[in-house]
Amino acid sequence: MTVILVNLGGVILVAFIVWWFWMTKAKAQRAGTSTIDILVDGGTFTPSRIEVAAGKEVALRFFRKDASPCAERVVFDELGINVELPIDQHKDVLITTPGAGEFSFTCQMQMYRGSLVAK
Amino acid sequence: MKTTRLSLSGISCAGCVARVETALNNVDGVISATVNFAERTATVESDVPTEVLVKAIGDAGYEAAELRGADDESEKEAAEMAHYRKLLRKAFVAGSLGLPLFVFGMSGLLPDPEDSSGRLFWLAVGVATFGVLIYSGGHFFSGAWKSAKNHNANMDTLIALGTGTAWVFSMAIVAGPEWVPASARHAYFEAAAIILALINFGAALEMRARGKTSEAIKRLIGLQPKTARVIRSGVETDIAIELVVLDDTLRVRPGERIAVDGVIIDGHSSIDESMLTGEPVPVQKRPGDKVVAGTINKQGSFLFQARRIGKDTALAQIIEMVRVAQSSKPAIGRLADKVSAVFVPSVLIVAVGTFLAWFNFGPAEQATVLAIVATMTVLIIACPCALGLATPISIMVGVGKAAEFGALVRNGDALQQAGRLDTIILDKTGTVTEGKPSVTRIISAGSWSEEEILRWAASLEKGSEHPLAEAIVNASNDRQVPLLEAERFTAIAGRGVEASIEGRLVVLGSRHLMHERDIDIGAVEAAATTLTQKAQTPMFLAVAGQVVGVISVADGIKKDSGEAIRRLHGIGLRVVLLTGDNEATATAVAKEVGIDQVFAEVLPRDKADKVAELQRQGRRVGMVGDGINDAPALAQADVGFAIGTGTDVAIESADITLMRGSLHGVSDVIEISRKTVRNIKQNLFGAFVYNTLGIPVAAGVLFPLTGILLNPMIAGGAMAMSSLTVVSNANRLRFFKAKG
Numbered sequence: 001m002t003v004i005l006v007n008l009g010g011v012i013l014v015a016f017i018v019w020w021f022w023m024t025k026a027k028a029q030r031a032g033t034s035t036i037d038i039l040v041d042g043g044t045f046t047p048s049r050i051e052v053a054a055g056k057e058v059a060l061r062f063f064r065k066d067a068s069p070c071a072e073r074v075v076f077d078e079l080g081i082n083v084e085l086p087i088d089q090h091k092d093v094l095i096t097t098p099g100a101g102e103f104s105f106t107c108q109m110q111m112y113r114g115s116l117v118a119k
Numbered sequence: 120m121k122t123t124r125l126s127l128s129g130i131s132c133a134g135c136v137a138r139v140e141t142a143l144n145n146v147d148g149v150i151s152a153t154v155n156f157a158e159r160t161a162t163v164e165s166d167v168p169t170e171v172l173v174k175a176i177g178d179a180g181y182e183a184a185e186l187r188g189a190d191d192e193s194e195k196e197a198a199e200m201a202h203y204r205k206l207l208r209k210a211f212v213a214g215s216l217g218l219p220l221f222v223f224g225m226s227g228l229l230p231d232p233e234d235s236s237g238r239l240f241w242l243a244v245g246v247a248t249f250g251v252l253i254y255s256g257g258h259f260f261s262g263a264w265k266s267a268k269n270h271n272a273n274m275d276t277l278i279a280l281g282t283g284t285a286w287v288f289s290m291a292i293v294a295g296p297e298w299v300p301a302s303a304r305h306a307y308f309e310a311a312a313i314i315l316a317l318i319n320f321g322a323a324l325e326m327r328a329r330g331k332t333s334e335a336i337k338r339l340i341g342l343q344p345k346t347a348r349v350i351r352s353g354v355e356t357d358i359a360i361e362l363v364v365l366d367d368t369l370r371v372r373p374g375e376r377i378a379v380d381g382v383i384i385d386g387h388s389s390i391d392e393s394m395l396t397g398e399p400v401p402v403q404k405r406p407g408d409k410v411v412a413g414t415i416n417k418q419g420s421f422l423f424q425a426r427r428i429g430k431d432t433a434l435a436q437i438i439e440m441v442r443v444a445q446s447s448k449p450a451i452g453r454l455a456d457k458v459s460a461v462f463v464p465s466v467l468i469v470a471v472g473t474f475l476a477w478f479n480f481g482p483a484e485q486a487t488v489l490a491i492v493a494t495m496t497v498l499i500i501a502c503p504c505a506l507g508l509a510t511p512i513s514i515m516v517g518v519g520k521a522a523e524f525g526a527l528v529r530n531g532d533a534l535q536q537a538g539r540l541d542t543i544i545l546d547k548t549g550t551v552t553e554g555k556p557s558v559t560r561i562i563s564a565g566s567w568s569e570e571e572i573l574r575w576a577a578s579l580e581k582g583s584e585h586p587l588a589e590a591i592v593n594a595s596n597d598r599q600v601p602l603l604e605a606e607r608f609t610a611i612a613g614r615g616v617e618a619s620i621e622g623r624l625v626v627l628g629s630r631h632l633m634h635e636r637d638i639d640i641g642a643v644e645a646a647a648t649t650l651t652q653k654a655q656t657p658m659f660l661a662v663a664g665q666v667v668g669v670i671s672v673a674d675g676i677k678k679d680s681g682e683a684i685r686r687l688h689g690i691g692l693r694v695v696l697l698t699g700d701n702e703a704t705a706t707a708v709a710k711e712v713g714i715d716q717v718f719a720e721v722l723p724r725d726k727a728d729k730v731a732e733l734q735r736q737g738r739r740v741g742m743v744g745d746g747i748n749d750a751p752a753l754a755q756a757d758v759g760f761a762i763g764t765g766t767d768v769a770i771e772s773a774d775i776t777l778m779r780g781s782l783h784g785v786s787d788v789i790e791i792s793r794k795t796v797r798n799i800k801q802n803l804f805g806a807f808v809y810n811t812l813g814i815p816v817a818a819g820v821l822f823p824l825t826g827i828l829l830n831p832m833i834a835g836g837a838m839a840m841s842s843l844t845v846v847s848n849a850n851r852l853r854f855f856k857a858k859g
Contacts (some may be wrong), residue, residue, distance in 0.1 A: 004478070010475040014468050021464040026269045035148070035166055043262035048269040048749040050756045067202035068322075069329055070504075071842050073446050087198040090121055092168035108446055109507025110459040 045114035144178035210319035217312030272463035281498035314835035321839020335519025342413035347378030386421030449531035452510030501832035509802035517795030533774035538792030546744035547698035558594035572668035654707035683782035726752035
């Protein structure tokens with residue numbers, strides 16, 4: 001019985017990992033005003049998924065609390081933007097998406113991840 | 120809410136102050152805006168990006184630039200040093216608990232967790248380890264949780280799960296040994312503590328090593344002086360560099376570093392620009408010449424007017440360009456990026472699979488404990504950081520190294536491509552040659568003296584802007600030859616000029632022009648041919664249909680062009696000359712410097728076609744030109760090198776900008792590129808091999824053959840070492856020395 005339960009638990013865990021990390025995404029936060037604050041701390045961007053109006057300029061205001069060098073830059077690969085984030089300071093990044101679509105932003109090593117959803 | 124300080128220019132009265140304040144206050148999100156007329160600065164309290172404020176001021180008809188706050192780099196260094204110390208403290212605290220537990224455990228001196236006294240001891244150890252997990256590993260747990268909430272997983276996830284599993288399992292043994300099979304009753308508190316000690320210690324060492332990778336940028340930032348001597352209302356004062364505003368007059372004394380970009384208005388000096396351009400010879404400057412921030416005034420004191428300040432100076436732009444390039448990734452790193460993006464969830468799945476495999480198929484009496492150990496080891500050994508670091512860290516050092524040699528690389532792709540080139544096309548004027556033609560000989564066809572020929576030629580050319588004309592006019596100025604009045608001046612494109620002087624028709628130009636006008640040049644033709652063979656350009660002067668002489672103009676070959684081209688050959692490149700000049704002159708230049716192939720008489724608009732022609736032949740072509748006239752050819756090439764002298768060169772125009780006027784820069788970049796790409800490959804190979812071998816070994820694939828299962832503490836050490844190795848390998852690039 002234990003063996004069955006443990007194996008079943010393992011299979012469920014794998015299914016959960018696949019579903020949680022690859023099949024579902026964080027709820028997008030809508031950029032209500034022209035500026036949206038993003039906290040960089042503990043290996044994450046918060047919020048990590050931001051809904052913006054396609055083709056309109058939006059200012060993302062990053063605040064880096066994380067002193068780890070991993071958090072040193074934010075890279076919008078598809079948009080050709082690569083900005084250094086000072087520690088304990090605000091850094092504004094002005095972005096205009098070329099159209100509708102999803103544009104990821106990450107740290108240099110792709111470990112901190114977020115995305116802009118342009119609609 | 121933040122405070123932004125802006126320097127203003129164009130402010131001349133109280134009316135201007137009011138207009139700027141109104142413009143700023145009308146921006147949505149601005150709480151308050153005040154302009155200080157004396158300082159010509161604005162202080163704005165707002166939530167608005169600086170760019171928006173600058174634009175609002177621009178729309179009102181003034182110029183503004185952000186005043187930098189405290190020294191960004193020293194602040195960054197202080198924060199990094201604090202983080203470094205914190206990591207060491209965390210490592211020390213974790214090690215202080217883990218190491219004695221490990222040593223006494225190995226010596227068999229620790230009590231049995233199943234005894235009642237032993238259980239109390241282990242309970243205390245469990246609580247202490249919990250404290251270590253919070254102090255030394257808390258950031259991993261909070262990072263893992265935040266990532267998980269955002270549907271992400273990263274390094275923190277793996278470390279938190281690995282050490283968390285060790286603690287939970289160990290506490291389960293202490294709290295209820297009967298829940299766990301007898302053979303599996305071994306506590307792993309020391310493993311959790313030592314893993315955290317090793318990972319924190321590794322991260323601290325990595326941080327130190329990373330600091331060295333950005334030495335080049337620190338050196339550039341170090342060029343910026345902290346103060347400047349400003350003259351306002353006739354009073355000289357030393358002020359902080361941030362307070363210098365546009366149009367300020369600044370004094371520079373011998374040996375001082377220039378604070379901002381500007382134009383000399385009084386005095387002259389020689390200025391050492393080597394720190395930016397790599398050019399060792401100081402440059403003479405006089406009123407009207409530009410000076411750039413960060414360079415050193417050798418002798419003489421002078422006054423200059425500030426034209427570009429703060430983030431607009433050439434130095435600041437170079438720093439920003441190097442920074443951006445250092446953090447861009449070439450194509451070679453894309454695979455690692457794709458793997459990194461799915462790495463952690465994949466490792467989680469492998470960890471679950473490992474647990475199930477051991478649980479189901481492990482040796483009956485040890486299955487559970489081996490399942491736990493192997494799962495923990497898989498989680499700990501996996502290192503996405505080594506993969507993620509492999510490319511950017513080498514690019515960081517490589518781009519910085521190129522900057523030390525006066526070469527600005529636009530991005531990682533350009534650096535990668537440069538090493539793969541097999542053909543280099545060189546523009547002639549200003550690239551192989553100095554780009555400053557001068558008169559070398561004057562030959563008379565008969566009765567006219569040299570001075571007379573020069574007088575008439577210069578009188579004709581003074582209305583022309585052609586470089587050859589400039590050479591003739593300069594020669595007449597040098598010899599103080601008085602000029603005549605020319606009328607009805609006409610330039611004949613690509614051929615020469617004509618005008619009327621003292622009522623006679625005067626023609627100055629090429630052999631073609633003389634033939635077109637049926638002017639017999641027999642008297643000087645042989646001499647002209649000899650000049651052409653010596654890479655000089657002869658220009659025939661005819662007055663009233665009779666040739667009276669030849670003026671020869673030559674653009675001297677740069678002293679080190681021949682040596683630089685030999686160096687290009689030495690690293691396996693074919694060198695091609697591309698010029699609009701005539702075949703004979705181009706061939707003579709090519710012969711003198713050892714160029715393999717010549718494309719002569721190519722119009723500027725056709726240069727890109729020649730580049731494409733070589734590319735169609737399967738060649739990977741680098742084009743070296745001045746960055747302005749050659750822009751299409753530079754864009755067409757696989758890698759475009761803009762070559763210039765000093766920081767005037769258009770740094771926006773090419774993949775790679777050589778601030779030093781020497782062709783050695785091309786070889787420097789290619790050699791750096793090849794070394795960097797080799798370094799990246801070593802890093803990627805190491806990181807892939809580490810993970811693809813390490814994870815299966817951690818999972819226990821060797822166990823059936825050898826009976827050995829990796830200790831999770833060794834996995835922790837290996838993980839910490841893997842990223843450190845990558846960073847240290849990249850640091851080797853710092854020792855690159857050019858062969859030229």
